[in-house]
Amino acid sequence: MKILVAIAFILILASLGSALVFLMRDKGRSNRTVRALAFRVGFSITLFILILIAHSQGWIQPTGIR
Numbered sequence: 001m002k003i004l005v006a007i008a009f010i011l012i013l014a015s016l017g018s019a020l021v022f023l024m025r026d027k028g029r030s031n032r033t034v035r036a037l038a039f040r041v042g043f044s045i046t047l048f049i050l051i052l053i054a055h056s057q058g059w060i061q062p063t064g065i066r
């Protein structure tokens with residue numbers, strides 16, 4: 001489960017980075033920035049739902065604040 005969460009975070013950061021590159025390169029003339037940010041939102045929502053499902057199935061346990 002930790003590997004899936006790490007991969008999802010990497011995908012989110014890569015999508016955010018590509019949106020920045022598209023924004024700087026295209027200067028607002030194309031929809032690539034919007035598309036990259038939409039993918040980032042999709043990855044974030046998918047990660048959140050995955051964590052909720054994993055918790056409800058007992059695959060992950062909360063550790064609390066130590």
